Amino acid sequence: MRKSNPIFYSFLTTPLGEAIIGWQNELIAAFVLPQPTSEKAFELLQSYHLPQHDSFKLETKLPWPAFFDKINAYFSGEKIGFTEPVIFDQFPDYTRQILNIVKNIPWGEVKTYQEIAQLSSRKKAYRAVGQALHRNPIPLIIPCHRVVAKSSLGGFGYGLEWKLRLLTLEKFHL
DNA sequence: TACACCACGCGAT
DNA sequence: ATCGCGTGGTGTA
Structure with missing residues (x-):
């Protein structure tokens, strides 16, 4: 099923490349980690983050004035927590439950997939x-990089290098 | 329904 | 280090 109400999006130029923030009704719906080109970033937004949406509108003014600065501060290593409201109502109950739990993992902390499951309604569904x-269509804001396997890094949709880079920014060392 | 797919964990090689 | 299996939510048909 496809949704027709548009997703607004804006490019964020960071030292690491072109990122995209996507939103709807002032709720964050997607975040594309920095890419070499804005075309590549938009392609990811459409095909990877929000494949169920078919309408996107470029909008230069973000609903959260401080957001751009916070992103750049985060990527320069500052301890930044993201509290902007998010939306992911396209997913089934359990997936939404997991995303809600992970949203609250603070900067600099990690948990295992098993620990997240034990915090959820399905203790063994790691x-x-x-x-x-x-x-997760909103990496970084929903910090899925802070969830690792019990005896390894686990995986990451963008590639493990990205997970390692984000964890390193948050002072983790291999 | 049924079936395959997984960013896991664990015990046995 | 690697393998095999249990595991449970989800997508697809």
């Missing part, structure tokens, strides 16, 4: 936790 995070 595999489903990984599956839910794999579909």
Whole structure:
């Protein structure tokens, strides 16, 4: 099923490349991690983050005035927490539950997939936790990079280099 | 329904 | 280090 109400989006030029923030009714719906080109970033927004949407509108003014500065501060290593409201109502109950739990993991902390499952209504569904995070359309704001496997890094949709880079920014060392 | 797919965890090689 | 299996939510048909 496809949704017709438009997603507004804006490019964020960061030292690491072109990122995109996407929103709807002032709720964050997507975040594309910095890419080499804005075309590449938009392609990811459409095909990877929000494949169920078919309408996107470029909008230069963000609903949250401080957001751009916070993103750049985060990427320069500052301890930044993102509290902007998010939306991910396209997912089933359990996936939404997992995303809500992970949204609240603070900067600099990590948890395992198993720990997240134990915080949820399905104590042994740690595999489903990984599956839910794999579909996270709002990485960084919903900090799925802070969820790791018990004895390894686990996975990351953007590639493990990105997960390692984000964790390193937050002072983790391998 | 049924079936395959997984960003897991664990115990046995 | 690698393998096999249990596991449970989700997507697809």
